[in-house]
């Protein structure tokens with residue numbers, strides 16, 4: 001009997017220690033995304049774990065302590081020319097814990113959170129490094145020196161300040177009346193968006209289209225493009241609206257590629273914000289799909305209620321909605337000339353990015369990436385250019401009738417050649433033939449040079 005008891009307690013202890021070992025979280029991989037003003041590190045974990053993040057000076061480094069964790073694979077290192085991170089290293093700590101040290105080139109302000117599993121990933125530790133830090137990392141001596149300096153300079157500084165009050169006129173004069181078009185390439189970074197049968201990522205093809213649209217708009221006199229994301233990193237949905245507002249955008253265009261279970265489904269569609277969320281089952285499904293991006297990207301939704309309040313209260317929203325609908329119709333009309341449409345009328349859905357109360361906003365689903373033929377098209381530079389051109393023409397059509405006061409729409413008459421452009425691309429961009437372009441500019445072959453200014457055939 002006693003022997004049996006010992007056996008059972010041994011068994012109990014054994015299983016307990018087994019459970020403890022199983023609970024240890026493994027750091028499987030590291031992914032990181034660099035935005036202009038921040039870097040996001042995502043550590044894939046096998047389970048939830050307690051963590052802390054803090055910075056140390058001399059040399060500058062960020063320390064990430066993970067409780068009861070270990071690393072199962074070596075972590076990816078940033079490229080040598082990375083602006084912020086020079087090296088990532090790690091070591092076990094207190095037998096059971098893991099310490100990850102990020103050597104830094106510049107001071108940063110860290111923010112971290114553990115994200116619960118979603119469809120695609122398990123638990124993740126997300127660490128955001130904000131690059132815009134000026135006051136951190138001052139050594140005591142430096143702080144003292146700075147204080148003394150400030151004391152000495154104070155009286156002089158005050159006088160300068162008084163003198164420097166400049167008339168507001170200067171600012172007003174400098175502001176040119178340009179139409180600002182916010183171009184929002186969907187998804188990015190950790191959030192790949194929809195994935196095609198050949199593993200094409202939505203985030204990549206929509207970014208390519210966005211870049212082509214950017215070039216078209218930049219080359220149009222009186223218009224200015226603003227890219228919401230400038231590379232492969234995630235931007236929160238509300239942050240996208242904020243960036244557009246900060247740039248004083250006159251229009252917001254969100255570019256996506258659609259996906260559906262049935263691979264035969266194809267065609268482009270254009271969305272505006274619905275009155276009461278989604279207006280149909282399909283649209284509701286889509287709204288869910290696109291809005292899920294924030295969950296994937298793991299962005300905090302702190303400002304949710306405030307924005308929502310603004311959205312609900314702002315009466316100007318009705319006007320914005322009408323304008324959005326008009327732009328959407330013009331873009332849809334231009335899509336019709338390229339190929340099959342998924343829906344022939346403007347669709348409405350509750351996409352978060354469309355909720356700016358004062359900026360007309362549309363969301364374009366360029367094609368179905370889940371359809372093998374359309375996936376192939378989306379990968380081709382030529383088709384991407386066609387899509388960009390159709391959106392661009394739609395924007396022009398809209399502003400021909402509804403340009404804000406003081407802005408006159410002009411058709412581009414010249415084009416300055418930048419690196420990597422070809423004559424056929426430029427012809428496609430302006431909807432003119434190669435022959436017209438050649439004869440007007442007296443170009444015998446295809447030879448063009450960077451900086452050369454071409455006249456664009458009119459009419």
Ligand SMILES: [Zn+2]
Pocket residue numbers: 186187193194202256257290
């Ligand atoms: Zn999308």
